[in-house]
Amino acid sequence: MTSTEPGLRPTKQRLAVAAAMSSFEDFRSAQDIHELLAHRGDPVGLATVYRTLQRMVDAGEVDLLRTEDGEAIYRRCSDTHHHHLVCRDCGATVEVEGPAVERWTRAIAGEHGYGDVSHTLEIFGTCPSCR
Amino acid sequence: MTSTEPGLRPTKQRLAVAAAMSSFEDFRSAQDIHELLAHRGDPVGLATVYRTLQRMVDAGEVDLLRTEDGEAIYRRCSDTHHHHLVCRDCGATVEVEGPAVERWTRAIAGEHGYGDVSHTLEIFGTCPSCR
DNA sequence: ACAGAGTTGACAACCGTTCTCAACTAGCCT
DNA sequence: AGGCTAGTTGAGAACGGTTGTCAACTCTGT
8 A cells, every 4th residue: 555546647637736736725617626727727628627637636635525516616624624604795704613513514424423524615795795 | 366376387297397206205307307297297497496496495495406517406395404424426315404504694694794594415425325 | 758547628418596588377346 | 268468388499517538649668
């Protein structure tokens, strides 16, 4: 067993996607990232962008969320688990942590005999400047 | 102002969809519901199923969720606000209530000046019979 | 340099969802 | 009843995001 997956190459494209992911803080769709790369002068095929993002999600390097209409959006994973408070008018996002929620979900799941628990929690509201 | 929306007709199709929604407890996709109606002998066009479900969601009669791969699934709404504990293998669903979470989200949002707060919370795990 | 596994990208295929539009109804007015 | 009209339906096309295909390409170790 090697330290990295065997036969996984750090190609130009993968590096470009990784670099792009570090260049913004918010969630972007795969197509946004594809365009961003093209404008930057590092064009990467759309299929490759999807493949690479998928891998990064599997590796836990990137967070995957779904918009309300089912589109996948990606974002560099910060090291701590957290949730988002999103303004439903302007989209402004605040990261929030909720140890209480983490505990609560695990407890509830345990009560019903569910294991291997994960959860998704997003809070929507109207931000101060949109009220 | 009338008691019901003006110009909204209780057609055969709408009644059939409403009846179908009362006939199961778990979440189903629009296409599942479309098939269910066909097998029942009340065939309703797929587009109509989508339209009707959309309306019911808007009216708050039906809950809309997204599966992990972005597909929309629908379910008759019970009157109390609650969340779902879903088995990621077999799909078994348990309704859970979390006054603590409700309070927490409102508090967090308030701290950041956000108003008119709503939230989505889904818990995923492996149910006892799938472990 | 060579071999061979891994990777890429243009494009087609897929699949859930929405749109289009002519035919059809339900409800209302006379 | 008959007719008018806004609302509704359904078959199929269109759409948009995502995944599959496959021949050409590129690392990496030998």
